[in-house]
Amino acid sequence: MNECSVAPRMGRQPLTTRAALSHVALRLFLEHGFDQTTVDDIATAAGIGRRTLFRYFPSKNDLPWGDFDAELARMRAFLAATDTTVSLVDALARAVVEFNRFPSEEVPFHRERMNLLLNVPALVAHSTLRYAEWRLVVSDFAAGRLGVAVDAIEPTVIGWVFLGASLAAYEQWLRTDGSNLIELLESALLLLKEGFTSGELPTVGPGGQA
């Protein structure tokens, strides 16, 4: 009948949120290490049952990612809203940069999270599945622009190439203290545009800066 909707939901209220759990887990991972932290530890620290935690996140590996699906949706929307006069590569480059822009107070936090995701073997492996979703967003857009199927070779390669450039920038970012992620991303994406074959590689502009 009535679509209750708005504020007063139907059944019992959730005790916590994905974001809160992700935060608690991240803190424990940083304190004691990913492998040393059990799911029980996290559930206890969050004040919920272990069984409940697995209803918020399908696996321990997903905890650091927080609400990645929402981020992906943002990126997809950004691409969809991009003017068609912008070239494919530029559109993707802008979207990638936008996707990785964070309020400055969250940057150190994000840095630690990425540090885990790119260094803990279990997370490195698992991340592939998230990256695949990310690549799909990219190659979906590319396929639309190029007028070919999503699973054609061009969109697929483009998906991989943009992912590679992004991760290379991330690795660089984590390696160098005080470096600027956005600038590194732009450099890496420029490398793509300019093409890396020619004689050598195009020299990238003066790297660092705040």
Add this chain to the structure above:
Amino acid sequence: MNECSVAPRMGRQPLTTRAALSHVALRLFLEHGFDQTTVDDIATAAGIGRRTLFRYFPSKNDLPWGDFDAELARMRAFLAATDTTVSLVDALARAVVEFNRFPSEEVPFHRERMNLLLNVPALVAHSTLRYAEWRLVVSDFAAGRLGVAVDAIEPTVIGWVFLGASLAAYEQWLRTDGSNLIELLESALLLLKEGFTSGELPTVGPGGQA
């Protein structure tokens, strides 16, 4: 004293080999599915103890890969033996093609294996760790040629880009019955050289040079 060496080894002889176990596992995975096959099943089918199996392979996920380290060593050697007059990109392209050449009777077998590796989520995730080793071979070589550190951005991007192209070719190969892996790889690698899709991405000058 005497370094026994040659044929008669010291202690007890191994009951089986990595290759044999990989083969048995692959057969079971194809028959019943990866997730439906337990490590116990594999050990039993191979006639060894479960504990022993874990001495041959560190995890269930490693079984389909067989002796990947040996393959990587081959690729590394191939690159090391490549004439320095061959351009960086060409050298890598040749090595990648060589790395993926198999005797024709093994092709269907290899196809099934890659089908698993690229489709079973657990394996897709785990594969990342193997790919990382592969990328290291590529970026190591690139770093040497470019005279920069392995962890500089150029070799890193190159590693990712070649991996992406290879995997794109593999996906295409698995998708289309009767297609030729080597040809698909060459196409994908050509895309890299040419800079994919004229109209969109900038065409890169005629690659070659020393």
Add this chain to the structure above:
DNA sequence: CAGACTAGTGGCACTCAGTGCCGAAAGTAC
């Protein structure tokens, strides 16, 4: 208010991957 309904919670028991320990088995060397 009671009673129906709905959705989140979490305990329990289970499966399965992976590991440490340790004694047994199967070889070689003397």
Add this chain to the structure above:
DNA sequence: GTACTTTCGGCACTGAGTGCCACTAGTCTG
């Protein structure tokens, strides 16, 4: 034979992830 070396594999354990089910905390209807 004994000594030594290496592989084997059983046993018990940890920890992730799942199915089941009763319980809790809400809303809705009358």
